[in-house]
Every structure is written in C-alpha cells, then in structure tokens.
Amino acid sequence: MAEPCTKESTLYPLWTQRAIPGTEFLCRGGERIHLLSPGHRNTGPGPDFLDAVMLANGVLKTGAVEMHRHENDWFLHGHQHDPAYQQVILHVVAQPAATARLPIPTLCWDQLLRVPETEPPHAVFPDSVSADLLRDLSWGRFLRRATEILRTQQGGATVGTHLRHQFLRRTFDALGFSRNRAPMRSLAELAIGQESDLRSATFQQIAGAILGGAGYPSERLQRVGEGMFGAARTRAILATLGPAVIPALQWDVRSRPHNLPEYRLWSAALLLFDLHQHELLPNLFQILLNEATPFQPLVARLQQWGGIGGLLGDDRAGEVILNAFLPVALAGGLLAARNDLLRAACICYRSLPTFATNRLIRTVEERYLRRERLVGAFWQQGAIEFYQRYVQPDRSGLSFVADPFGNPYTIQRRFSEYANSHIYQLP
Numbered sequence: 001m002a003e004p005c006t007k008e009s010t011l012y013p014l015w016t017q018r019a020i021p022g023t024e025f026l027c028r029g030g031e032r033i034h035l036l037s038p039g040h041r042n043t044g045p046g047p048d049f050l051d052a053v054m055l056a057n058g059v060l061k062t063g064a065v066e067m068h069r070h071e072n073d074w075f076l077h078g079h080q081h082d083p084a085y086q087q088v089i090l091h092v093v094a095q096p097a098a099t100a101r102l103p104i105p106t107l108c109w110d111q112l113l114r115v116p117e118t119e120p121p122h123a124v125f126p127d128s129v130s131a132d133l134l135r136d137l138s139w140g141r142f143l144r145r146a147t148e149i150l151r152t153q154q155g156g157a158t159v160g161t162h163l164r165h166q167f168l169r170r171t172f173d174a175l176g177f178s179r180n181r182a183p184m185r186s187l188a189e190l191a192i193g194q195e196s197d198l199r200s201a202t203f204q205q206i207a208g209a210i211l212g213g214a215g216y217p218s219e220r221l222q223r224v225g226e227g228m229f230g231a232a233r234t235r236a237i238l239a240t241l242g243p244a245v246i247p248a249l250q251w252d253v254r255s256r257p258h259n260l261p262e263y264r265l266w267s268a269a270l271l272l273f274d275l276h277q278h279e280l281l282p283n284l285f286q287i288l289l290n291e292a293t294p295f296q297p298l299v300a301r302l303q304q305w306g307g308i309g310g311l312l313g314d315d316r317a318g319e320v321i322l323n324a325f326l327p328v329a330l331a332g333g334l335l336a337a338r339n340d341l342l343r344a345a346c347i348c349y350r351s352l353p354t355f356a357t358n359r360l361i362r363t364v365e366e367r368y369l370r371r372e373r374l375v376g377a378f379w380q381q382g383a384i385e386f387y388q389r390y391v392q393p394d395r396s397g398l399s400f401v402a403d404p405f406g407n408p409y410t411i412q413r414r415f416s417e418y419a420n421s422h423i424y425q426l427p
Contacts, residue, residue: 005069005094005095005109006069007069008067008068008069008073008094010094011067011069011092011094011109011112012041012048012067014109014112014113015038015049015065015067015092015112016038016041016132018112018113018115019035019038019112019115020035020038020115020346020350021035021036021037021038021139021346021350022034022035022036022342022343022344022345022346022347022350023035023115024343025107025111025112026111027090027105027106027107027108027111028096028100028106028107028108029100029105029106031056031057031105032056032057033054033055033056033090033105033107034054034055034339034342034343035052035053035054036053036054036055036143036342036346037051037052037053037054037139037140037143038052038065039051039052039053039064039065040136042064045084046064046084046085047064047065047066047084047085047087047088048064048065048066048067049064049065049066049067050064051063051064052064052065052089052090053143054089054090055339055342056089056090056105060334061089061090062089063087063088063089064085064087064088064089065088065089065090065091065092066079066085066088066090066091066092067091067092067093068091068092068093068094069093069094069095070093070094070095070097071091071093071095071096071097071100071101071102071106072097072101073093074091074101074102075101088104089104089105090104090105090106090107091104091105091106091107092106092107092109092112093106093107093108093109094108094109096108129364129368129369129386133382133386134379134382134383134386135382136382137381137382137385137386137389138378138379138381138382138385140385141381141382141384141385142326142327142330142346142349142381143330145323145327145330146327146330146331146334148327149162149163149166149327149328149331150331150334150335152166153335159332159335159336162335163281163328163331163332163335163336164275164281165192166327166328166331167275167281167324167325167328168188168191168192168271168272168275169185169188169189169192170320170323170324170327170328171271171320171324171325172184172185172187172188172191172268172271173185173188173323173324174316174319174320174323174324175264175267175268175271175316175320176264177255177259177264179252179254179255180251180252180261180264182250183214183246183250183251183261184264184268186245186246186250187210187213187214187246187265187268190209190210190213190245190246191209191210191268191272194209195276197209198272198276199276200276201276203269203270203273203277204233204236204237204240205240206269206272206273206276207237207266207269207273208237208238208240208241208242209242210265210268210269210272211237211238211241211265211266211269212240212241212242212243212244213242213243213244213245213246214244214245214246214251214261214265215244215245215246215247215248215250215251216248216251216261216262216265217248218238218241220260220261220262221238221262221265221266222234222235222238223262224260224262224263224266225237225238225266228266258313267312274304280301281328283301284298284301284302284325284329285329285332285341287301288325288329288341288344288345288348289340289341289344293351294344294348295318295321295348295351295352295353298321298325298348299314299317299318299321302317302320302321303317315355315356318352318353318355318377319355321352322349322352322355322377322381326345326348326349329341329344329345329348330342330345330346330349333345349378350378351376351378352376352377352378353376353377354374354375354376354377354380355377355380357373357380358384360383360384360387360388360391361374361380361383361384361387363387363391364383364384364386364387364391365383367391368386369383
C-alpha cells in the first residue's frame with residue numbers, strides 16, 4: 001500500500017512519470033479522462049502544468065493541470081478568485097474532500113499510482129538533454145502531425161476522405177526518401193485530383209496514370225516492372241501511360257539501387273490500388289485496434305501491396321507506420337469520435353521498436369547523451385525533434401517532419417489554440 005502523500009510537491013514527479021499519453025483515468029466524479037498530452041511544468045506563477053490535452057467524457061479539452069495535497073487547498077489558496085486558474089481542466093489531489101466543490105474533473109493520486117512507471121531513469125540522460133525534454137519533444141512531434149491533419153480538413157470532405165488523402169500524402173512523402181520528396185508529393189496531389197476515376201480503376205489503369213504523370217523515363221520503369229510483373233504485363237502497362245505532369249528533371253537518381261525512383265513509383269501505384277480496391281486504410285485501423293502488439297502486423301499488411309511481398313522493406317514500412325499511419329490514426333480518433341483509436345495510436349507510438357539510426361539521431365547521442373544509444377523509436381523521435389529545433393532547424397518545407405517553430409512547447413500551444421476553437425463532442 002502506498003504511503004500517504006504529505007506534500008503537494010510529491011505529485012509533480014508522479015504526474016510526469018505516470019501521466020502517459022493514451023492512459024485512461026477515472027475521476028472522483030465519474031468522468032473518464034483519456035490523456036493526450038500531460039502538458040509541461042510551469043516555472044512561473046499560475047497552475048502547475050500548462051498546455052495539457054485530454055478527452056473528458058469524450059470532449060476535447062486543452063488547458064492547465066493544478067495539483068494540491070488536499071482538494072480544499074484550491075480555496076485556501078484563493079484560486080477561485082484568480083483568472084489564471086480559469087484555464088484549469090484537471091485538478092489532481094492526494095486527499096479528496098468529503099464533497100466535491102469544483103466543476104472541473106478531480107483526479108485522486110491513487111489513479112496515478114495504478115499506472116506502471118515505464119519511463120527509463122532520468123540519470124541515463126545528461127542534464128542538458130533530459131528524459132523530460134526528449135519525452136516532451138517526442139509527444140509534441142506526434143501531436144503536431146495530428147494537428148496538421150485536423151487543421152487542413154476541407155469543409156466539403158468527409159472524415160474518411162480526408163484521412164485517406166492525408167495518409168496518401170504522407171506515405172508518398174515517405175516513399176520519396178530525402179531526395180525525391182518534392183516530386184512524390186506532387187504525384188500524391190495528382191492521384192488525389194484523379195481519385196474519382198481511380199477508385200474503380202484496375203491496377204493497369206492506376207499504374208498508367210501514376211507512372212505517366214510522373215514523367216519518369218519508361219525504360220527505367222520497364223526494367224523494374226519486368227522483375228515484378230513479367231515482361232508482357234509491364235509492356236501492357238507502359239503502353240497506357242498517361243500524360244506527364246512532373247518534369248523528368250525533378251527526379252534525383254543519385255541513391256542506392258532499391259531507393260531509386262523507379263522502385264518508389266511502382267510502389268506508389270500498388271499503394272493506390274490497395275488503398276482504393278482492397279481497403280488498405282480500414283485494414284490498418286482494424287489491426288491497430290485488435291492486436292495487442294500491432295506494429296509487426298501493420299508492417300506485414302503494408303508489405304502485402306498488390307500481393308507482392310518484399311516490395312517495401314521492413315525499414316521503409318516502419319517509417320510509413322510512424323510518419324503516415326499513426327498521425328492519421330490519432331487525428332482520426334478525434335474526427336471520427338473514436339476514443340479507442342486515440343488510445344491505440346498513442347500506445348502504439350510509445351511502444352514502437354528501435355528504428356534504424358540516422359545522422360540526426362547519432363549527432364544528438366554523441367553530442368548530448370554521452371554516446372548513450374536511444375532504445376525505442378519514441379526516444380529517437382525526440383532526438384530528431386531536438387536536432388531539428390535546436391541543432392540545425394529544418395526550414396526546407398519539403399518534409400512533413402520539418403518544424404518552423406523553435407520553442408519546445410509551441411506545438412502544445414498551437415494544438416490548444418486549434419482545439420479550443422474546434423471542440424469535438426464525442427460520445
């Protein structure tokens with residue numbers, strides 16, 4: 001049995017360690033809280049944590065979290081008269097009062113104690129780049145991607161159409177690698193513009209439209225296509241190429257063989273066929289919701305494109321799950337009133353395995369983490385975010401991972417600003 005909490009300050013680290021996005025809490029008044037972001041510690045006057053994001057009985061809330069040893073301390077401290085505390089959306093207390101007096105949800109600390117402490121010890125990280133900072137940056141990165149999906153929804157589009165388009169854009173972005181993101185994103189817009197025709201099209205028709213629109217040399221496409229589909233079928237597809245939309249000079253062929261555009265373009269055609277004819281995105285949602293550890297089944301489903309296994313390697317399939325699918329799932333949970341989808345997306349993101357390292361991650365590990373290797377894609381994402389914010393900010397605008405802001409808490413503020421003007425009433 002836990003020792004009684006005698007100090008308010010005891011609650012601060014407990015919240016930091018146990019308030020993990022995706023966790024569900026039951027408040028003393030019966031409200032169910034689904035946490036999306038615990039916020040960050042306030043170092044000035046006002047509530048204890050700022051810019052938290054949560055669902056309270058299905059209603060999206062953004063604001064502050066205030067903590068007290070006893071529930072009545074709210075009134076002893078005079079918070080009811082302080083405008084700064086009007087933004088509080090959750091009251092965390094060690095000892096509840098006999099009768100609840102606040103209209104906001106009140107969470108007792110025993111709920112926090114029931115959550116396993118899964119974060120690694122802070123001592124692993126030097127003071128300059130703490131676990132808290134990497135955690136905030138990683139969750140902020142994830143929230144930013146979902147926020148952009150919410151922000152770009154068009155008034156006339158259904159939720160399903162919007163999510164499909166966003167998944168398509170982000171997947172094509174991932175297929176472009178670093179050298180061919182721009183033309184692949186242009187190709188995604190071409191596919192979205194022709195969606196009404198492609199939704200009932202055969203694979204040959206889809207491939208003809210996409211490969212033709214890419215403006216890529218047909219002889220290079222033929223060489224790869226024959227290895228995948230055979231000579232006769234490849235020639236039939238290439239004979240139906242649509243008009244070029246993207247100038248051939250935009251494509252960069254300075255890469256490893258299997259990263260060349262011809263492989264990515266065939267992959268893009270298969271993706272579109274799977275997306276329109278074989279329910280790829282709904283399939284991925286079902287796997288996320290139904291599998292206890294969904295990452296490998298999600299990767300396996302992506303690698304079934306067109307019935308041809310191995311076209312998309314494990315590393316690139318993992319990147320699609322991380323950078324395209326999970327942000328779409330998080331946004332979809334909000335837009336489609338699916339709390340289970342919100343929770344599953346957060347848990348999957350937090351539990352992703354370690355991905356292949358890259359220059360950005362290695363730089364952060366070597367310069368700021370005493371060469372400690374980060375274990376888990378969640379922490380690797382925090383390191384990438386740290387690099388792109390502070391070491392060498394990405395201003396290219398070519399990638400969905402580029403962040404034009406420099407403050408580590410700007411993303412939570414932007415999410416709060418958006419959510420406060422777009423409150424979704426969820427069941």
